[in-house]
Amino acid sequence: MKFAHFADIHIGSWADDRLAEASTKAFTKAVDLCLEEKVDFILIAGDFFNTSLPSIDRLKEVTSKLKELSDRRVPVYIIPGSHDFSPTGKTMLDVLENAGLFINVMRGNGGDDGRLHLKFTTDEKTGAKITGIGGKKGMLDRHYYGLLSLPELEAEDGFKIFVFHTAIEEFKPSGLEQMDAVPLAMFPKGFLYYAGGHIHRRFERDVPGYGKMTMPGPLFPNSFDELERLSHGGFHLVEAIDGKVTVTYNPVVVHNVFVLSVDADKKSPEDVSSELLASIGKNEFYNTIVLVRVAGKLRVGKAGDVNLKRFVEAAYGKGAAYVAKNTSKLVGEDFEEVKVDYQSVEDVELRLINEHAGQSKAFPVEKEKEIAHQLLHSLAKEKEEGETTADFEKRIKEDISKVLGITL
Ligand SMILES: [Mn+2]
Numbered sequence: 001m002k003f004a005h006f007a008d009i010h011i012g013s014w015a016d017d018r019l020a021e022a023s024t025k026a027f028t029k030a031v032d033l034c035l036e037e038k039v040d041f042i043l044i045a046g047d048f049f050n051t052s053l054p055s056i057d058r059l060k061e062v063t064s065k066l067k068e069l070s071d072r073r074v075p076v077y078i079i080p081g082s083h084d085f086s087p088t089g090k091t092m093l094d095v096l097e098n099a100g101l102f103i104n105v106m107r108g109n110g111g112d113d114g115r116l117h118l119k120f121t122t123d124e125k126t127g128a129k130i131t132g133i134g135g136k137k138g139m140l141d142r143h144y145y146g147l148l149s150l151p152e153l154e155a156e157d158g159f160k161i162f163v164f165h166t167a168i169e170e171f172k173p174s175g176l177e178q179m180d181a182v183p184l185a186m187f188p189k190g191f192l193y194y195a196g197g198h199i200h201r202r203f204e205r206d207v208p209g210y211g212k213m214t215m216p217g218p219l220f221p222n223s224f225d226e227l228e229r230l231s232h233g234g235f236h237l238v239e240a241i242d243g244k245v246t247v248t249y250n251p252v253v254v255h256n257v258f259v260l261s262v263d264a265d266k267k268s269p270e271d272v273s274s275e276l277l278a279s280i281g282k283n284e285f286y287n288t289i290v291l292v293r294v295a296g297k298l299r300v301g302k303a304g305d306v307n308l309k310r311f312v313e314a315a316y317g318k319g320a321a322y323v324a325k326n327t328s329k330l331v332g333e334d335f336e337e338v339k340v341d342y343q344s345v346e347d348v349e350l351r352l353i354n355e356h357a358g359q360s361k362a363f364p365v366e367k368e369k370e371i372a373h374q375l376l377h378s379l380a381k382e383k384e385e386g387e388t389t390a391d392f393e394k395r396i397k398e399d400i401s402k403v404l405g406i407t408l
Contacts, residue, residue, distance in 0.1 A: 001126045001159065004034045004250075005236040007045035007197030008218040010083065012058045018322040019289075023050070024061050025254045026220035030235050031065050033250060034074065037237060040126045041074060044102070045197030045215070046081025046135045046165030050222075052091050059092070066101040075123060076102035080134035081165045081197055082141075088384055105130045105163060115149035120156060129156060132163030135198055141166055145186040153188040159240060160191040165198045168213070173201050184210070193238060193245055200226055202234075204247055212245045219252060224324050228291055231257040255321050256288040264330055265296030269305035272298070276311040285320035295329035302332035349376055374403040 006027075013023050034042055054062075069076055084091045097104050108118035108131075120129040131153065133144050145166075153160075167181035176199065187194070187210065194213040196203070200222065203215040216236040221227040234251040260279055264272045272294060292315075294306060308325050315323045353372045358365045378399040383392040401408045 001128060001240045002037065002039050003126075003128070003238050004030070004037070004039045004042045005045065005193075005195045005214065005216055005238055006030060006042060006219055007165075007195075007216050007235075008047045008081070008200055008222070009044065010047055010050040010218060010220070010222050011062055012054045013050040013220070013222045016322065020058075021061075022254050023220040023222075024058055026233055026252045027062060028065055029254065030219055030250075030252050031069060033252070035069075035072065039074060039237070041123050041128070042069065042076045043130070043161065043163055043195045044076060044078040045132075045163050045195045046079050047083045047197060048078060048081065049092060050083055052084060052086035054092060063096065063099075063101060066096065070101055073125075075125075077105045077121060077123070077130050077163070078102045079104065079106045079132045079163045079165055079197075080136075082135040084134075085136065104134075105132050106134045107131070110147075111149065113149070114147070116144055116147040117149050118153060120160070126159070128159045128161055130161045130163065132161075132195070133165070135165030142180065142182055145182045148186065148188070150188045154190050159243075161193045161195060162188060162191045163195045165196070167199050168196075171203065171205065171213070173199065173203070192240065192243065195236075200230075202249060204236075212247065214247055216249065220254060224291060224326050227257055227289060227324070228259055228293070231259075258283065258285060258288050258290050260290065260292045262292070262294045263296050264294050264298055264306065266299045267296070268299055269301045269307070273307035273310065276306075276308070277314060280311070280314050280318060283318060285315055285318045287321050288319075290315045290320045290323045291326070292323070293326045293329075295327075297331050297335065298333055300333050302334075303327060303330045305332075306330065349373070371403060375400065378403060 009023060009027055011023050011027065012020070014020055066076065078093065080091055080093055084093055093104060096102060103121055105121045107121065108116055111117045118131045120131045122129050133141055133148070135141050167176070167179050169181040169183040172179055172181055184207070189209050190211065192211045194211060196213060196215040199215055200218045201215070202217040205213050207213050214236055216234055217230060218226065219233040219235060221230050221233055232251050232253045234249050237248045237250050239246045262272060262275055262279065276292065292311065308327070312323045312325065353369050357369045357372070360368060362368070363371060378396060381396065383389070397408045
C-alpha cells in the first residue's frame, strides 16, 4: 500500500497577485507527483483552503485537479482544518464532498453515553480504515478529543489511519510551547499511521503504543517566516509493507527562494540603502522569491529613511517573482527598546492600547483602555451568513453605541 499525506495546503493563502497562485500550483504539482508514484489514495490533514469561501479562480483549478484524481480512481480522504470553516461552521469542503471529489473521514455521532463515537471509512482498494478529527478555531476540537470514545477505535483490527489537525502537547516544537495542544493520551492507541496537520513544520516520530505520527508541514510556505525557514513545502509519501511503515518527504518547489540579510547596526540609512542595492550584484532572480530582512539600530535617522523601494524595484528588474521585506527589527537612532514577548494578536493589541492611552483626553486613562479594548472586540465581529449588510451594520453600530454609552 502506498499513499500520500498532505496538510496545510492553504489554497489562496497569499493576497498579493504575484503569489496568489503559488499554493494552487504546489497542489497541482503534488497531485502530479502522486499520480506518477501511483499512490492508492491521498490524505489531506486539514486546512485545504485558506478561507471558508475561496475565490472562483482558485476553486476552478483545484476542482479540475480533484476531478482528475477522481477519474483516475485515486480517492482523496480529508478532514477540515481550522481555516476551512466560516464563522457559522459552513465550509466549501461540504460542496466538494457532495460533488464526489473527496470524502470527509470525520464521521461519527454522539452516543447515549454522551461520548463521541467515530466511524471508520474503509478504502475499497487497500482496505485501509481511516478516521479522524478535524481542527476548529479556538481549540473547539479539544472538546471533541475530550468526548472521544477510544475503546471501539482501539479494538478495530486492520490497517488503521488516524487523521488529525492539532498540535500534540508532548511534541510541540521549540518556539511554539505556548500553542494550544491536545495531550497524547487523548489519541486512540494502536493505529499504524497518524496523519497530522496544523503545525507548519515537518515532524515524524514512532510513538510506542501508538504508531508512526507525522506532519509534513505546509504544501507551500504561508508567510515570510515560513518562506525563510522552509523555502519550500512538501508532502509525505507513505509505504506500508507487512505492517512496516516508511515515510519519505517529497519537496514541492514552485519558486526558488533567495534570502538576503542586512545588518543595519550603527550604520546610516544611506549606507544600508547602498548595501542593499549592491547585494543584488550579478544575481538573476528568474522564478525566485527574494526575501530581504533588515535588522539593527541605525546610527542616525529613522527606520523609514532606508530606501527599500529602490531595492524592491531593482530585484523585480532582475526578474524576481516576488519580493518580500521584513524590517520588524530595524529601528532608528531614537528608538527605545520595549522588551515584551508578543505571543498573540491580543498581546500586540494590549501593548498598543497601553502605549497610546491618555492621548484622546475624552475619558480617564483606565476607562479609555477598557473602551479601546471593547471597540476592537466589537469591530472584529464578522458578518454572519444570511445576514444582510444593513443588518450587520446595524448590529455593529448598536454594539459600539453600548460601548461608548452614546446613541449613534
Ligand atoms: Mn494551517
